[in-house]
Amino acid sequence: MSAWLVAGVIVALLVLGVLVASARVLKEYERGVAFRLGRLRPALTPGLCLLLPGLDKLVRVDLRVVTLTIPPQEVITKDNVPARVNAVVLFQVTDPVRSVMAVENHAVATSQIAQTTLRSVVGRADLDTLLAHRADLNEDLARTIDAQTTPWGVQVNVVEIKDVEIPEAMQRAMAREAEAERERRAKVINAHGELQASEELRQAAETLSRNPASLQLRYLQTLLELGADQNSTVVFPLPIDIVGPFIDKLPHLVDHFHANSNGTSRPPAESTPQPDRSG
Template identity: 55%
Template structure:
C-alpha cells in the first residue's frame, strides 16, 4: 500500500512542478515579455511576476537597457577621393518590444548592418576636411538617419559617435604640408595688415606735424633727450632744421 501511494505522488509532484515552471515567470525591472498565445501575439507583460497558460502561451524576453554597438571599421571613399578607414559606436535601446520582436528577426544584427551601410553612405558625401573638423555634425546626421530607419523596429538610437578616422601615411604628410602652408599664409597676411596699419598711423602723424610745426620741434627735442640719456660714448650728429631756429626767434619775440 505504501509503495502504491509513493508511486502515485511522485509523478503528480513532478507534473505540478513542470506546470508551475511553465506558468510562472519572473522578469527583472529592465525586461519585458512579448507573449504569444498559440503563435499569435497577445500582449507585452512585465516586469515582476507574470502568469502564463502552460504549453499554450510562450514568451520572448526583451532587454530595454541601452545597447552599446561597436561598428566595425569601414573603408570609405570621401567626396574628394581620399580613402579612409572609419569606425564608430552606436547607442540604442528598445522602446517597443512588440515591434523589436515581430518586425525584425534579430534587431541587434539588423541595427549593426544598417549602421555600417549608413556610415559609408553618409561619410562618402563629405570631404576629408569635414570628417576631421566637423565630427559633431556628422554624428548628428548619422544619429538622425539611423533613428528614422530603425523606428519601425521599435528602436530608439540615442547617439552615434565616430571613434577614429584613419588615413594613409602619405596623406598625413600631405595634410601636414597643407597645414604648414596655411600657417605661413596667415602669418604673411597678419604681417601685411600690421604694416598697413603702421603706415596709416605714420601718415596721420605726418599730417598732424605738418599742420603744427611746434609739434615737430617738440618731437626733435624729445628725441634728443632720449639719445642723451643712453649710456654710450658714440657721437651722434642730429640735423636741426633752420626753420626751427626761426621758430625759436618768433617765440622769444612774443
C-alpha cells in the same frame, strides 16, 4: 490511508514543480514577448509571470539604451581620399513585439545597417567636411539609420563618428597646407599693421608740423631715449629747417671769400735803415 497520503504529497509536489517551472520574473527594464503554441500573446509587463511549461515560450526584450560600436570602415570620400572611419551608435527598443516579430536579431541588423549607412554617408562628403563638420554628418547618420530601424521597433538616439584615419602622405600634405595658410595670415596681418602704422605716422607728422617747437621737443626726447640705452654710437638727426638758412648763405660766403683772396695783395716789407759808419 497512507497510500492516499503519499499520492497527495506527490500530486502536491508535482503542482509545486509545475508552478515553479512556469514562474518567470521580469525586471523593470525588461518586457516579455510570449508565444503559446506558436501564437503571439500580449506583451508581459515587469514582475511575476506564469507560463505553461512546454506550451509557452518567453523572449525577454531589454529596453535599456544599447551602445553599439561600429568597426572601422574603409571608405573613399567625395574628393577621392581613402580613410578609415569608425563610429558608435546608441539605440534602444521602443516596441518589444515588433523588435521580435519584424526582425530576427535587432542588434545585429542595426549594426549592419549602421555600417552600410556610414560608408554611404561618408562617401558623399569630402575630407574637409568629414574633419570640420562632423556634427552635420552625425545628424545625417542618425536620421538615416533611424528611418530604417523604426519599422523594427528600434529607435536610434545618437550616432557619433569617433575617429578618422587618413594616409600618412595626406597628413603631411595637410600639415604643409596648414603651415602655408598660417604664413599667409601672418603676412596679411603684418601688412595691415604696416598700413595702420603708416597712417598713424602721417597723422603724427601733420600734428607736429603745425608747431615747430613740438618737433624740437620730439628730437630732444629721442636723444634722451638713445642716451638711456647706453649706446656707444649716437646718430642725431638734424632738422633741415635749422641748417637751411646756413645752406642758403653758403654760396654768398664762398663768393665773398674768393673775391677777397683774388683782389687783396700782401703789402711790401719796409726797408730797415742802416747805421752810418762814416767817421
